[in-house]
Structures are given as C-alpha cells and as structure tokens.
Amino acid sequence: MEIPGLYPPIEPFRSGMLGVDALHSLYWEESGNPDGVPIVFLHGGPGGAGGPAVRRFYDPAHYRIIVFHQRGAGQSTPLGEVQQNTTVHLIGDMEQLRLHLSVERWIVAGGSWGSTLALAYAQMWPGRVVALLVNGVFLGRRIDIEWFLQAARDFFPEDWDRFVEHLPIAERTDLLAGYHARIFNEDADVAEPAVKAWAAYEGSLAALRKDPAVLGQFLDPGFALAYSRMNLHYFTNDCFLNGRPILENMQSLSRIPGIVVHGRYDLATPYRSAVRLVQDWPAARLVTVEAAGHTRYEAAIAAALVEASDSLRSVEVRA
Secondary structure: OOOOOOOOOOOOOOOEEEEEEOOOOEEEEEEEOEEEEEEEEEEOOOOOOHHHHHHHHOOOOOOOEEEEEEOOOOEEEEOOOOOOOOHHHHHHHHHHHHHOOOOOOEEEEEEEEHHHHHHHHOOOOOHHHHHHHEEEEOOOHHHHHHHHOOOOHOOOOHHHHHHHHOOHHHOOHHHHHHHHHOOOOOOOHHHHHHHHHHHHHHHOOOOOOOOOOHHHHHOOOHHHHHHHHHHHHHHOEEEEOOOOOOHHHHHHHHOOOOEEEEOOOOOOOOOOHHHHHHHHHOOOOEEOOOOOOOOOHHHHHHHHHHHHHHHHHHOOOOO
16 A cells, blocks of 8 residues: 655664563564654554554654554553553553653654553653643543444444344444444354454544545554454443543643644544543644544545654654
C-alpha cells in the first residue's frame, strides 16, 4: 500500500526487546536521526502494531523516531496476553522505555487508541512531554465504545448486519459481552469465526472509502486474534480509565502544545470527540480533514499528519 506524501522508506538503526515485567517483553525500534528530537509513536487498537510505514510520517533528518509494540501486540510477547495488561501498565512501560533509551523528554504521537494512551501518559507525566500529535481521537468513554459498536449501522448496514448476526439472537443485546465470551472461548471452533467477524467489522470502519489492503491487514489471522482480544479486554473494562477520565484531567495539559488531526467522517471515532478535546485544551489546535475517515493511511489524513509533524520541528526539547 503506497501512500503519497510520506518520507522515503527507512530501516531502524537499532531495535530490541525490553522486558518490562516477568511476563511481558516489548519490541522497540529507533530510526531516523540518532541525535534528533525524540518522537515516540503509539499504535492503535488496543492490540495493533506499528509497521514500517509509520516511520515515514516523520522527517528522518530531524527526528529520532521511536516505535514500540504495546503489551500483547505486534512483535511483543506473549502475543494476545491480557494478564497484567491495563492502561496503567502501558503508561509504566513507556516510562521504562524512555529510561532504557536515555530520553529526557519526547514528542508523543498516536492515533485512535494510540491517542488515548498518548493523552493518558501526558496527563500522568506532563514534564516528560514536549508536544502531542494525535489523530482519530478516541477518549475511551462508554459513549465512544458504543459509537464504535453502532456507527456502521446507518452508514454500512450490510457490514453491521454481518457483525451482529454472527451472534445468536439471545446474545445481541450486549455485543461486547457476546463477542468477549466467544473470542476468549478455549474452543477454536467458537473463537476463530468470532475473531474474523470482529476484525472484518473493525476493518469496515477504518477508511471512508473501503480499501481491500486495509481490510486485509485486519483479517491477517495472527493480527486479528491479538487485536480482537485486546479490543475486548480493554473495551469491557472501560479502557481502564475509570479512575482518570481524560476530559476530567485536561488541566495537566494546559501548557503542552498539541495538534489534533481528525477526519470529519470518521466512523470508528466520532469527530465530536476531537472538537470536545480541543475545547478543554487551549494549547492545542484542531486540523479537520474533510472527506476523510479514520485510518492514518488515507492520503488526506497522511498528508495532514506529515504537515503536522513537520510543524513541530520548531518545538524546543530542552526543559
């Protein structure tokens, strides 16, 4: 999948695995300028991963581009593991990684669930964050989860019908509970079709214009299993944000500059979330991408993100 306007492909100059506790080890990599401004990318999901294309959203001559895969996701191990896997754990992992890489302060970037984690991390560790660049804003509220579950009903009814009809009629009153019970079922004959149905639904929401390449990524068996397990684990637990809802802690971001990029017709995360976020964040500006949906791999979203990351080259890193 080639996206115009990105920087040329690059390879990491360093990578490794970081053991963050007795169970979990995280994959991490660095590319771009080893002496550049650190920018860390947080992938979506929960349970997604940061592929090679992610590196291309940032000027490799200016940025030290840090990508890691969150607990249970991508190349981190064990894949799909939900034990000891909460938002607080992920924030702690970021701090361990920052110290491991000898980074004093960094720009934090993330999309979709990655935006949730970026905001939650910055609220807990504002002194470590130079600026934030988020897209496809997901605030982790119950209404955001319900939007995700219901959005396609009016826009892509055929996809929504397939998603709902996978469950027996008796289980359709609570889609999260129904899918959770099936995807975590030890019987592969029960779990695997549910994983595929969940991944297909998620893929149908990713782009304004359906892209077979995007859908194919969601339906990759290894990716789909970890992705669906992490989705259900976090969504059924309100993203583990009950103690620190993002909109109730915005005062800690009052001095952190931010850029919020959002497609107006995003079916995975509603545009109103981005508008609401910026209302409470005076140091941020909203970039509305017209005729665009959710994924950063839509050309218009990608162009807006590259322009945004380029504009942050003027941010001073030293405290």
